[in-house]
Structures are given as structure tokens and as C-alpha cells.
Amino acid sequence: MSDSSASKDTGPFEEQRQIYELLSQETRHLILQYILAHPTHLPSLDELAYLIPKNKAAIRDQLQVLDEASIVNRYDHPPNEDSRDLPSQFYGLSKHGVSVLDEYNYLRGLPVARAVYDNTRLSEKAQRHRDAPRPELPTPVDHALAIDEEMDTPDIDRIERYLRQEKPSSRTVSDQVEIVTALYENDIGPDHDGIKRTDLSDMVDGSLEYRPETALDQLIDVDLVERVTPSGPDIFAISERLDEIVNGQVTEEAEANIDALIAHIDDELQSVELGDEAAELDGPPAMAAEPSIALADGAGRTVRSILAAEFDVAPEAVPEYLRSERPVDRLNAAIDAIESSREVTKSEEYGRIVFVHQAYRYRLTDRAVELLQ
Known part of the structure; x- marks a missing residue:
């Protein structure tokens, strides 16, 4: 086998x-979650920007990464192009994207994602974009993302009787019934990976009397x-x-x-000319157009001088100290001091x-499932 072919054989x-x-990656993960959660699975860029705490440029960059990986496609709707208030470009999963997300168990979270989305307060613009006309997804993608709305009515009375029998003095029976019902209706059963407490709180938002x-x-x-x-x-x-995430490369x-x-x-030290009474003087004097050092009481306060005080070392020893040992601890302590x-x-x-x-x-x-069915 040649070196070139060996290098391409990455293995499973x-x-x-x-x-x-x-x-x-956080932004890409959120994009996929909100695509799954969206009622049509085709959000616009502005919808994603409203839901994700990142700027549109960052979201657009990560959409491009997902597109290049054939996970997400852009779906255009030309009839909306002449409208200033309606989006004409939407983002949804490709056939390959559905296959990958199914393999990694993302699709099992569809009911939960939808429930969380349905309880999310949207801006007027986000609502307008959500309700805008848009293209149809390819049939295989649409079918794979369909949420089965048909569900047997759970036997809630039986659950409540069981709870009152097991915990006669409990004051949270109503809350417990709400939680069990929400989990059942969203198919969070024994074969599911489970959901986080924060997601559960969103599902039952406002309906609990006590803490979840x-x-x-x-x-x-x-x-x-x-x-x-x-x-x-x-x-x-x-x-x-x-x-x-940098596990293994910390x-x-x-x-x-x-x-x-x-x-x-x-x-920083090269960008600002310090006065005669400055705490530090490194390199030839030079005045930056936009100095990053704040001058207080005639003395230049620099990142280096702040870290020297924080770590109780001479200013010129700060770089060596940072590199000497325990890089994570010293990095985090340095940033705490700077901020x-x-x-x-x-x-x-x-x-x-x-x-x-x-x-x-x-x-x-x-x-629980046995009692509910």
C-alpha cells in the first residue's frame, strides 16, 4: 500500500x-438542535440567530461547515425573494445528515426538542419567519423527521393512585404526575437516553408548584x-x-x-510609551494609535504588571512563570486577574x-410505563 493511500485510510x-x-462544537450542535426542533425543520438564518447566542456571521460560518460536510443543505424559496419581510433561504438536513444524526441518536430527541421549542417565546420577526412560506424537504428527510402525533392516552389516574399509596404525605403528587405525563408524551421511556433536568423544566414550564x-x-x-x-x-x-471540547488535548x-x-x-509593552515614573519600561519608546494600557496616576498598568502582582513575581519573570508548570491553573488564574x-x-x-x-x-x-399503559 502506498503512503498516499495509507494516509487516506483513516479507519472507523x-x-x-x-x-x-x-x-x-457548540454552535453547530445548537444549529442542529434547532433544525430538529423547528416545526418545519427549515429555520431561516434570522430564526437561528434569535435562538442561538451567537452573531449571524458566526452562525453562517458554522452552517457552511455543516454544508461542506453534507449534513445541512440550504433550501431556497424564490417566491419570497421580492418580499423584504420574508426570508427566501432556509436551512435543513440533507439525506446524509439525517443518516448521521440517526446513527448518533439525535433523532430520538425530536419530541423533546419540539416541546422545548414550542415553549420558547419568539420575537415578532422570529414568528414571522417561522410562519413564512418555504420549500418542502425531500420526502425521505421529511418522513425521517416526522413526529408521531398518535399516542395512547396514558392512565394518569392510575399513576396518581400509585403515588398517593406510596407517598401518602407527599405534597408534590400533582407535580410528579405532570412530570411523568410529560416524559411519557415525549417518549422518554426506558430505552431513551434520558433528558437533562433543565430540558425537563422547559417541558413543564409554569405547571409545577414546587421545584422540579x-x-x-x-x-x-x-x-x-x-x-x-x-x-x-x-x-x-x-x-x-x-x-x-478539547478532551485529550487539555x-x-x-x-x-x-x-x-x-x-x-x-x-502591549511595545505599543505604549511609558512615562519616567511608569512601573515598567520594555523596548524602545513608542506610542500606539490606540493604546491598550490604561494609565493611572502617571504610571502604566499593564497585563504584565497585573500578573506580576497576582503571582508575586518580578514583571520580567511573568512569561517564565506562566510556562513553568500547571498550565491550566496558571492560565485560568491569569485570566481571572486580568478580567x-x-x-x-x-x-x-x-x-x-x-x-x-x-x-x-x-x-x-x-x-412507570406499565402503569401508564
């Missing part, structure tokens, strides 16, 4: 890693709901700079951020490494 594990990386966790704990006690740990890592390391990403921070220090100061501004070229625990998921037990 590498392919899975690439797909995981493609789907897990109170009712959930009691439902777990009586074996109607089970709490499960999702598959995958227990903790995700996320780079603020990349806005991506040290390298921290060091890259430290390099960017040190570059900011060097650029707590009113005299300097953090660059967008570096950010923290944050660690997020996977949230528990909740789903109905076999016992």
Missing part, C-alpha cells in the same frame, strides 16, 4: 472522532423515574478560545493559550480552559 475510529468533533428536583427525587424513590449517567466522558474540557490547548497571552503582553482589573482588557486570542460535568439524565422506568 478516526471517522467517528471526526464526526464527534463536527457535531459537538423535589418531585424528581420522590419519583426516583418510588421507581417511576430513573436517573442515568450519559455515555461518554464524565467531564468535558472546553476551550473558550476555540469554543470546542495541556496542549492551555499552552497555546498561554503563548497567546504572552504575545499579548509583548505587544478583575479595570485597567486592562483581555484579548480574544486566549481564554480559559473550563471543565463541565455531564448533567444527569432522567427517564421513565419500566414500572
Whole structure:
């Protein structure tokens, strides 16, 4: 086998890693979630921009990435082109995209995604875009994303009797019934991966008298709901700079951020001419057109001087200190110090490494389904 053919043979594990990386990036993940949640599965760019806390340019860039990966297609509706108030371009899944999301269990969350969307308050513009005429999805895509509206009526009375028998003094029976009903109607049963408590709260928004966790704990006690740990890592390391999960590359990403921070220090010191009484003087005097150093009481306060005070080292020793050991801890501590100061501004070229625990998921037990049917 030639070197070129060997390099192209990535193997199934590498392919899975690439797909995981493609789907897990925050903005792309949210785009896919809102495409699934949308009543027609064809949101416009403005609808996505309303729902996702990113600017339109960032969302457009990630749509392009998904398009290049053949996950998402742009669907045009020429009749809307002459209207200033209606969108003519929409974004939906391709046939390949449906296949990939089905393989990675995204489609199982369709009912939940729709329930969350239906309880989301939209702006007037977002509502107008939601209700705008749009093209039809290809039949295989449309059928794959259809939510089965036909469902047996759950035996709610039986559930309530069971709860009052098991917990006669409980004050949250009504809340427990609401939660069980919502999980059942959204097909969150024993074979489901479960949903996060925040998503469950959105599903029953405004209908609970007590906190959701109170009712959930009691439902777990009586074996109607089970709490499960999702598959995958227990903790995700996320780079603020990349806005991506960096599990397995934490040290390298921290060091890259430290390099960017040190570059900011060097650029800052070269960009501003400090006075005779300045706390620091590095390199030839030069005055930047837009200095990034705040001058207070005649002394120049720099990122370097702030970090020197924070870490109790000489200013010139700051870069070496940052690179010496525990890069994640020192990076995060440095950024905390910079952001707590009113005299300097953090660059967008570096950010923290944050660690997020996977949230528990909740789903109905076999016992609950048996009582409901």
C-alpha cells in the first residue's frame, strides 16, 4: 500500500472522532438542535440567530461547515425573494445528515426538542419567519423527521393512585404526575437516553408548584423515574478560545493559550510609551494609535504588571512563570486577574480552559410505563 493511500485510510475510529468533533462544537450542535426542533425543520438564518447566542456571521460560518460536510443543505424559496419581510433561504438536513444524526441518536430527541421549542417565546420577526412560506424537504428527510402525533392516552389516574399509596404525605403528587405525563408524551421511556433536568423544566414550564428536583427525587424513590449517567466522558474540557471540547488535548490547548497571552503582553509593552515614573519600561519608546494600557496616576498598568502582582513575581519573570508548570491553573488564574482589573482588557486570542460535568439524565422506568399503559 502506498503512503498516499495509507494516509487516506483513516479507519472507523478516526471517522467517528471526526464526526464527534463536527457535531459537538457548540454552535453547530445548537444549529442542529434547532433544525430538529423547528416545526418545519427549515429555520431561516434570522430564526437561528434569535435562538442561538451567537452573531449571524458566526452562525453562517458554522452552517457552511455543516454544508461542506453534507449534513445541512440550504433550501431556497424564490417566491419570497421580492418580499423584504420574508426570508427566501432556509436551512435543513440533507439525506446524509439525517443518516448521521440517526446513527448518533439525535433523532430520538425530536419530541423533546419540539416541546422545548414550542415553549420558547419568539420575537415578532422570529414568528414571522417561522410562519413564512418555504420549500418542502425531500420526502425521505421529511418522513425521517416526522413526529408521531398518535399516542395512547396514558392512565394518569392510575399513576396518581400509585403515588398517593406510596407517598401518602407527599405534597408534590400533582407535580410528579405532570412530570411523568410529560416524559411519557415525549417518549422518554426506558430505552431513551434520558433528558437533562433543565430540558425537563422547559417541558413543564409554569405547571409545577414546587421545584422540579423535589418531585424528581420522590419519583426516583418510588421507581417511576430513573436517573442515568450519559455515555461518554464524565467531564468535558472546553476551550473558550476555540469554543470546542478539547478532551485529550487539555495541556496542549492551555499552552497555546498561554503563548497567546504572552504575545499579548509583548505587544502591549511595545505599543505604549511609558512615562519616567511608569512601573515598567520594555523596548524602545513608542506610542500606539490606540493604546491598550490604561494609565493611572502617571504610571502604566499593564497585563504584565497585573500578573506580576497576582503571582508575586518580578514583571520580567511573568512569561517564565506562566510556562513553568500547571498550565491550566496558571492560565485560568491569569485570566481571572486580568478580567478583575479595570485597567486592562483581555484579548480574544486566549481564554480559559473550563471543565463541565455531564448533567444527569432522567427517564421513565419500566414500572412507570406499565402503569401508564
